[in-house]
Amino acid sequence: MGFVTIRDVAQKAGVSIATVSQILHGKGRFSKKTKKLVMNTVDALGYIPDSRAQAIRMSDSKMVGLLVPDLRNRYFADLVSSMENILYEEGFNTLIGTSAENVERQDSFITNILGQRFDGLIIIPQGVESAGLKALVKRNIPTVFVDRRVPGMDTIPYVVSDPRPGLVEAMRALYADGHRKIAYLAHPSLKSFSLNERAEAFKKLSPQFFGKSGSLILSSDGKSGSLEMGLNRIEEFGATALIFGYSPDAISCLGIFHDRGIKIGPCMSLISFDDIDVFNLMTPKISIISQQAEKMGRRGVEMLLEMIRNGVSGLGAMMSIPTIFIHRESVGPAPASGSHH
Amino acid sequence: MGFVTIRDVAQKAGVSIATVSQILHGKGRFSKKTKKLVMNTVDALGYIPDSRAQAIRMSDSKMVGLLVPDLRNRYFADLVSSMENILYEEGFNTLIGTSAENVERQDSFITNILGQRFDGLIIIPQGVESAGLKALVKRNIPTVFVDRRVPGMDTIPYVVSDPRPGLVEAMRALYADGHRKIAYLAHPSLKSFSLNERAEAFKKLSPQFFGKSGSLILSSDGKSGSLEMGLNRIEEFGATALIFGYSPDAISCLGIFHDRGIKIGPCMSLISFDDIDVFNLMTPKISIISQQAEKMGRRGVEMLLEMIRNGVSGLGAMMSIPTIFIHRESVGPAPASGSHH
Missing domain, CATH: 3.40.50.2300 (Response regulator)
Known part of the structure; x- marks a missing residue:
């Protein structure tokens, strides 16, 4: 019903499309009754003849x-x-x-x-x-x-x-704070070019600061089972800092860290991509890599x-x-x- | 350019609309050169003749x-x-x-x-x-x-x-926890019927629990100046609990409480309308009135x-x-x- 056509009017009035068209254009010979029926149907359905409808569409385009x-x-x-x-x-x-x-x-x-x-x-x-x-x-x-x-x-x-400038600054800050083993949580299941590019950039840049033995990349699909497993592996690896490529994963993991009694900041340093207000409202406030x-x-x-x-x-x-x-x-x-x- | 018309084709090819129409329908007598020009223009612009365009629109409606x-x-x-x-x-x-x-x-x-x-x-x-x-x-x-x-x-x-059932339960819980003076922060500048209805419901229901002298309603436009002033008045009034009608105001005030060193929970009890995940991720978790x-x-x-x-x-x-x-x-x-x- 969103867009009433001449066909709707004809069907409702029980006349042909040609009849509706001729009556609307003041052409042809029809009984008063038919004319009235068609015009009432036009009103009732809110039909707008094509030329006007087109004008409305154009002006709103x-x-x-x-x-x-x-x-x-x-x-x-x-x-x-x-x-x-x-x-x-x-x-x-x-x-x-x-x-x-x-x-x-x-x-x-x-x-x-x-x-x-x-x-x-x-x-x-x-x-x-x-x-x-x-x-x-x-x-x-x-x-x-x-x-x-x-x-x-x-x-x-x-x-x-470009994920690299922010990542390099983040890693520089972590290195300056004494971190020597860091991890990155990727989210490849989304098949996002940008998310994959971030993970690739970490893979390439991280060894320059932490060596190959100081860098770990893990993948998650964002479900709690896969995040719990990821955090277990990060603990085994001994990472003291964690970078999230996909901010919803960071938000989910904050709850898991809280439940495990791991304090963000003193026990585990945390950085996430995405400049969203939640990260600035939490205690502690979460460091970010912003895409501007x-x-x-x-x-x-x-x-x-x-x-x-x-x-x-x-x-x-x-x-x-x-x-x-x-x-x-x-x-x-x-x-x-x-x-x- | 989003929607190519027969007029666009005619203009681009430098011929009349009638010429394009006739060539597309295989009618009229035109030189090979004109026919080729029109058909190439149709292809180049990606024009779809009206009948087909209409069929596409209908099937996608x-x-x-x-x-x-x-x-x-x-x-x-x-x-x-x-x-x-x-x-x-x-x-x-x-x-x-x-x-x-x-x-x-x-x-x-x-x-x-x-x-x-x-x-x-x-x-x-x-x-x-x-x-x-x-x-x-x-x-x-x-x-x-x-x-x-x-x-x-x-x-x-x-x-x-209906804001009332949740509000009544919230006030019952506050009363049971010993609160005798509570405040409500409204946001009338949005002229939202629902927001105003919540404030009205508080005004009507709150005195049944806390008396007229135990209930305060304040208005804010959400800007930090007006929120700061509101919180000052709440402190003067001596309220120990605060209900927010508009969740973005609650989020903004959490920062102000933090800056003022007022601990949510022990110093000031807080409840907000809107069941959003941030409230469940914060420390402490924020009590809510959910609209389901x-x-x-x-x-x-x-x-x-x-x-x-x-x-x-x-x-x-x-x-x-x-x-x-x-x-x-x-x-x-x-x-x-x-x-x-």
């Missing part, structure tokens, strides 16, 4: 679609809100869809978008070349990837963050608006925003070996 | 719009995610817009929605009868209000929470789907979900009078 993996992740909520605000200032409305970190749902959103009138799309994509993403390229809809990119889809411009989400969102919007205004759908441009390390109470001096209980 | 005040408020993010999941299971895609707690932005979203093809809308509305909401009623688009309602717009069905958001969202979706399936746009139905009190560490025995520093 400044619309950008935004696809995001999960709005309950505060990092994405912040990124989305900042992009929405900039777009609103520039005269664009935003409609948001979520993929729930799922390729099928992402492609279902895209298929729907293709049937609506959007000027452009900003997507935080799943990391694989999907049918939906390919359809976007074919249809020449201006599209920008933000926060993550998709290997192989290089005609779509993207703005991502607002800056990244602003650049993404600027790229998209340029494409829309110039009528270009693919630039193949890319931009990388450096991460920064923010030192807070969760990072402290390394405890004496073996004493972190 | 199972779409629900969701309007929410602020996605950075975890309570709304949770409510939206649960509704989205149910809709997806039922075969509907969801597009989300935000109002930023602003009537103008809400109405801008609605105006845009009217130009797109939506089967129905779920709205967490601003509390006033706006032009946008009135347009929705006129256009017969199936609409449900969730979490908040709009006085005067009673043809739109709504699902809200998932239940509320599920009922809202069910109402909307019923309206869409039956082709009805307004039922005037209403449903009220009781709030529940969840007792956690932030509520403790009342400290001896005047000793809460």
Whole structure:
């Protein structure tokens, strides 16, 4: 019922589409009764003749679609809100869809978008070349990837963050605080290019500070069983500091550390990616590696608006925003070996 | 460029719309050169002739719009995610817009929605009868209000929470713990019917437990100056317990209490509306009055789907979900009078 067509009016009134059309245009010869029936049906259904409907659609066409993996992740909520605000200032409305970190749902959103009138799309994509993403390229809809990119889809411009500067600063701070064995918790099951890139960067950079025997990378799917196992292995390894690539994992692990009586800061130093307010409200406050989400969102919007205004759908441009390390109470001096209980 | 029309093709190729139409339908007599030019332009722009475009739009029309005040408020993010999941299971895609707690932005979203093809809308509305909401009623688009309602717009069905059961349980627990003076922090500037209803419920119910001289209601706009002043007045009043109607205010005040050295639990008991995960992750864990958001969202979706399936746009139905009190560490025995520093 959302959009009433001439067909709906004809069906409801029990006449042909041609009859409705002719009566609406004041053409043809019909009984008063038929005319009245059709006009009443038009009113009752709220039908708007096509020309006017089209005019309404056209005047309202400044619309950008935004696809995001999960709005309950505060990092994405912040990124989305900042992009929405900039777009609103520039005269664009935003409609948001979520993929729930799922390729099928992402492609279902895209298929729907293709049937609506959007000027452009900003997507935080799943990391694989999907049918939906390919359809976007074919249809020449201006599209920008933000926060993550998709290997192989290089005609779509993207703005991502560079995990290395923040990671290097974080490791430098840990080393200066006496830490010699550190661990990294990755989350490869999401198949996110950015998450994988962070883990790769840790793998490459960490031995420069801590040697190969001082660095441990573990993987988790975020479920409590896998996180508990990960923390066991970190304890066995003797790490005194832990970096999380995916902030929801850090939040879950804080509860586990609390239950195990391991004090964050004195017993275990902790750093997470993502500048979200919870980390700044907790006791102790959690040190972070920030992607500067607002800056990244602003650049993404600027790229998209340029494409829309110039009528270009693919630039193949890319931009990388450096991460920064923010030192807070969760990072402290390394405890004496073996004493972190 | 999001939606290519026959006009775009004609313009690009430098021919008339009629020429493009005839060539696409294999009619008329045109030179090979013109035919090739038009067909190449159709390909280059990715134009899809109207009949096919319409077929695509029709097959993709199972779409629900969701309007929410602020996605950075975890309570709304949770409510939206649960509704989205149910809709997806039922075969509907969801597009989300935000109002930023602003009537103008809400109405801008609605105006845009009217130009797109939506089967129905779920709205967490601003509390006033706006032009946008009135347009929705006129256009017969199936609409449900969730979490908040709009006085005067009673043809739109709504699902809200009843603040009283949870509030009564919370006050009963505070009384049992020896509290005799309590305060409530309201947030009237948002003009939210639900927030105002909570404050009204406190005003009515609190004297039954604590007498008129034992109950204080304060208002804040959420900015730190107004929160600091509110907490000063609460201290002067001598309240040993504080209830927040709006969870973002509770989160902001936790920082202020921390800075002032007032310990939550032993010095000041604290309860907030909204069942969000942060409250369960903090030390101490914060007691809450839960609206049972998932239940509320599920009922809202069910109402909307019923309206869409039956082709009805307004039922005037209403449903009220009781709030529940969840007792956690932030509520403790009342400290001896005047000793809460």
